[in-house]
Structure formats: structure tokens, C-alpha cells
Amino acid sequence: MKNYTNLILAGLVIILAAALTGVLVYVKNQPVQERAVQPLFEIAQMEPDSSKWGVNFPNQYDSFLKTKTNNIDTTYAGSSQFSWLERDPRQVILFAGYPFSKDYNDDRGHMNALEDVRKTKRLNLNDEDPKHTPATCYSCKSSDNPGLWDRLGMEAYNKMTFNEMTPNINNSIGCSNCHEAGTMRLIVTNPALKEALERQGRDWTTFTRQEMRTVVCANCHVEYYFKGDGKYLTFPWDNGTKIDEILSYYEKSGFKDWSYPGTDTPMLKAQHPEFEFFTADSTHYKAGVSCADCHMPYTRDGAAKYSSHDVHSPLLNPEAACGQCHTDTEYVVRRVNTIQEQVATTKLSTEDAIVDAINAIKAAVAAGNADPALLDQARKLHREAQFMWDIVSAENSTGFHNPEYALKILADSANRARQAQMLAAQSIGDVSLLNTGTYYVTPVP
Ligand code: HEC
Ligand code: HEC
Ligand code: HEC
Ligand code: HEC
Secondary structure, eight states: OHHHHHHHHHHHHHHHHHHHHHHHHHHHHSOHHHHTOOOSSOOOTTOOOHHHHHTTOHHHHHHHHGGGTOOOBOSSOBSSOOBHHHHOTHHHHHTTTSGGGTOOBOOOOGGGHHHHHHHOTTOOOOTTSTTOOBGGGGTTTOTTHHHHHHHHOHHHHHHSBHHHHGGGOOOOSOGGGTBOTTTOOBOOOOHHHHHHHHHTTOOGGGSOHHHHHHHGGGGTSSOOEEETTTTEEEOOOTTOSSHHHHHHHHHHHTOOSEEOTTTOOEEOOOOOOHHHHHTTTOHHHHTTOOHHHHHSOEEEETTEEEEOOOOOOGGGSHHHHTTTTOSOHHHHHHHHHHHHHHHHHHHHHHHHHHHHHHHHHHHHHHHSOOOHHHHHHHHHHHHHHHHHHHHHHHSTTTTTTSHHHHHHHHHHHHHHHHHHHHHHHHHHTOGGGGOOOSOOOOOOO
């Protein structure tokens, strides 16, 4: 009898141990997102106050807070707000007649987004002026937005002025911009992204977790424009997200951000198209790498492993950012330097070509007797050249996210700019307009 009891006890212990091992193996193999789903303290849906989420997730919250005070620069980027207009005065010419020629600083951490948008000299806070800044400019700057879009609707939100919206906006970017409370899964929070994907026949709720680690950044790091009088936030993706597809979209809609002084070219301003640029068949995207892999690498806190929410340039922590996949970190960082130097130099010579085109078209317009068809063709090429250059310039990685694509776009841009210059010269039959190098300054770093 006693022997039986021992045997049964031993059997029970073995079964329990096996079950426990099974549970542990199962838990360990769960993706982080599914593991960390249960907040201890309930978080309201779309809660704008990140500190309320932080009670549950102190590691993510503490690392997120660091984005407020980061200020270290790299060669071409980093976390200070250096002025692009001072570094590269060609840009004052390229953006003439548009607010970007007044104030254009490098980006910094997520916790500063609200302060920085309120401070920029690009704002026009005179609500009587037809060109006043719309509320739409707050779209990517605050964790209050998901709740506001839900309550007001996107259309009503976008019809308000920046001033009118200001009292509703109290927090910089936060947890609610990327996560669903309760489950903590990554979600599309910006209606403009949801709608742009839908128009392409894509439904983000079917995306894999790895895809979402990139798509969640597309809530903001994309090219966009304000459509119509209602300033409706819209991504120009109906034909696709590659440069030619975006250009053909704008061609069809006839949209312009501003008119270039002296040439009368209908201009486009590119925003920060990191998502479109990275996903245009870059090596890393093709290999299944996500934005979060490089910008939010896993970090250890004792036994706990969490995604660093201190999002910044990966060149400041290459061991964590690149070392998870590349054994020779020094080598890949050197590659980044080489790629960026090549792209930055090519970008400057492209700018020279566009400035020459601008000067030639201006002279042709001023002459008063230009062939209108040739002049119009020159303007079209000027518009395209500038937009292509800007897609690379406003993209924040100085080409690294997709090096071959960056150089291809810059080559196409310079080609268009030189053609524009030639057409302008032809339009008044004056070869002196073919002069080049009217504007050369000290190159950036
Ligand atoms: C393979 C790694 C990698 C991936 C994947 C990646 N990046 Fe980057 N990213 C970099 C590097 C390297 C830089 C250049 C940093 C520098 O110049 O200091 C950079 C720069 C940036 C910058 C500018 C940083 C600064 O300091 O101003 C932003 C913004 C950015 N990336 C966003 C994204 C987004 C959004 C995605 C996904 C669509 C993405 N990145 C995918 C490596 C990566
Ligand atoms: C809610 C909008 C929003 C989302 C979502 C978002 N970003 Fe940003 N991001 C911004 C804005 C705005 C800035 C610039 C803030 C400033 O300059 O004050 C920025 C800045 C950055 C920078 C520059 C930081 C520095 O120190 O210079 C990096 C890198 C970056 N984001 C990467 C990402 C990645 C990767 C994702 C996705 C995991 C992401 N962002 C998601 C809006 C967003
Ligand atoms: C810019 C987008 C963004 C913001 C803002 C953001 N997160 Fe995350 N978060 C991510 C991404 C990307 C992951 C990785 C998810 C994955 O791998 O499935 C993540 C993962 C997590 C996880 C899962 C565990 C882990 O570390 O991988 C938790 C918990 C979390 N975040 C909490 C927070 C909290 C709390 C805040 C606000 C203080 C916050 N997040 C703000 C993008 C964001
Ligand atoms: C999640 C994994 C992963 C991370 C993180 C990662 N890489 Fe990569 N990287 C890859 C893969 C996969 C390839 C393609 C390798 C191949 O096909 O041989 C690659 C290729 C490269 C190449 C060669 C590119 C080319 O076109 O030939 C460079 C340079 C590079 N990575 C730099 C970096 C840098 C710098 C970082 C950190 C900022 C980084 N990588 C982070 C996975 C990663």
C-alpha cells in the first residue's frame, strides 16, 4: 500500500514537472507582444496620459521619457535641432516663397514633438488669413489625437484652425499613438493611414506582428498632404508608394503646396517619407527587418526583456541596434558613413542643378517673350525635380534606409533640373541661361 502511495506521488510529481516545463516553454516562445498583454491597472481606451500606462510598464515608460532630453548629434542627424537652412543655404533658395525657407530644423525625440510644432516659425496663427495653419498640423504630434479623432471625427478635426485645436492638445506623442489599451497590441491610430491602406485594398488588421513593427511608424513617418478646403489629411498612395506612383498621383490631382516666386512653378513639399522609402524594396525590408528592429532594440533589465522606447539614431547604440544581426558592427557602421557621404554629396550637386534651373526659368519669365509651351514644360520638370530631391532630403536617414533608391531618385532629379534649364534657355533662345554653378557653398559636413 505504502509502495503504491509513493509510486502515485512520484508519478504526480513527474506529471506536474512536465506540465510546468510545458507551460514555461510555451510562455517563453510567445512573442513579446502576447506575453506582456495584461496591464495590472486598467488603462482607459485611447488614454492620452502616458504616465497612466507607465504604471504598468515602467521599463517602456522610463526609456520613452529619455526622448525628451536626448541631444547627441551624429554626422547627418541625431537629436539636436540644428538648422538645415544654416547648414545648407541652398535650401533657403529651394524653398523660397514657402514657410520652410524661414525655419527648418532637424527632428528630435518623440517627447518634444508638441513643444517643437508650437515653436516653429512656420506657423501662421492669424485665423483671418486664408493661409492660416490648420489643426491638421497637430496630427502627428500628440497622444490626445486618437481620442479626439474618435470623438470629433477626422473631418471636423481637420476643419478647425490650429488655434482652435490648441486647448484640446495637452500631451506630446505617447503610448496611445501606437498601442491599444488593454491588449497592448500595435495598431493603426491615424485615420489617414487606415484610409490610404483601404484605398489600396489592404486591411491592416490582417497584418503580421512583424509588419506592424514597421506599419505603426507609418502613422506619422510618411508623405502626406492636406486635401481640399477641409484640409483633410491624405496620403498620396492610391497608385502605390514608390516615387513615380506618388508623382503621378499629384500630377492627376493637380495639387500644389505653393507657387515658386519668379518662375510661377506649382511646387510640392515632400514630408518625412521614411515608410515609403524603406519599404521600396530596400535590402533590410526585403530581408524582413522592421523599423523597430533598429530603432527600438530589445534591452535587458535583470530577467526582463523589453523594447527600448528611447527611439533615436541607431548610430548612437549600434551594438544594440545592429549587433543583434550583424557580427561586425564596426564594419556596418562604416558602411553607413560611406553611404551617407555619397548620398549627401550627390544631394548637394542635385541642389545646384535645381538652383540653376530656377535661375534660368526666372530669366526666361522676366524676358517676357518666352515660348509658353517650352516654359510650361520647364516648370513641370522643375516641379518634379524639386519633389524628387525633397523625397530624399526630407527622408531622415540620408539615404541609409534605401541607398540605391536614394541615388536613383537624385540622378532622375538632376536630369530633370538640367532639362528644365535647357528648355528655359531654348524658350527665349539665350544660351547664357545654360551657365552653371551660379550657386556653390561649402558642403555640409
Ligand atoms: C537597418 C536598420 C534600420 C531600419 C530597419 C530603419 N532605420 Fe531608421 N535609421 C537607421 C540609420 C542607420 C539611420 C541614420 C542615423 C543617423 O544618420 O544618425 C536612421 C535614421 C532614421 C531617422 C532620423 C534619425 C535622427 O537622428 O534624426 C528616422 C526618423 C528614422 N530612421 C525612422 C525610421 C523608420 C520610420 C523606419 C521604418 C519605416 C526605419 N527608420 C527603419 C537605421 C534603420
Ligand atoms: C504619432 C506620430 C509618430 C509615430 C507613430 C512615430 N513617430 Fe517618430 N517622430 C514623430 C515626430 C513628430 C518626430 C519629430 C519630433 C520633434 O522633432 O520634435 C519624430 C522623430 C523620430 C526620430 C528622431 C529622434 C531623434 O532623436 O532625432 C526617430 C528616429 C523616429 N521618430 C523613429 C520612429 C519609429 C521607428 C517609429 C515607429 C516605431 C516612430 N518614429 C513612430 C512622430 C511619430
Ligand atoms: C512610436 C510607437 C510607440 C509608442 C509611442 C509606444 N510604443 Fe510600446 N511598443 C512599440 C513597438 C514597435 C513595440 C514592439 C512590439 C512588438 O514587438 O510586437 C512596443 C512594445 C511595447 C510593449 C511590449 C513589450 C516590449 O517591450 O516589447 C509594451 C508593454 C509597451 N510597448 C508599452 C508602451 C508604453 C507604456 C508606452 C508609452 C509610455 C509605449 N509603449 C509607447 C511602439 C510604441
Ligand atoms: C533584424 C536583423 C538586422 C538588423 C537589426 C540590422 N540588419 Fe543590416 N542586414 C540584415 C540582413 C538580413 C541583411 C542582408 C544580408 C544579405 O542578404 O547578405 C543586411 C544587410 C546590411 C548591409 C548591406 C546592405 C546591402 O545592401 O548590401 C548593411 C550595410 C547593413 N545591413 C547595415 C546595418 C546597420 C548599420 C544596422 C543597424 C543600424 C543593421 N544593418 C541592422 C539584417 C539586419
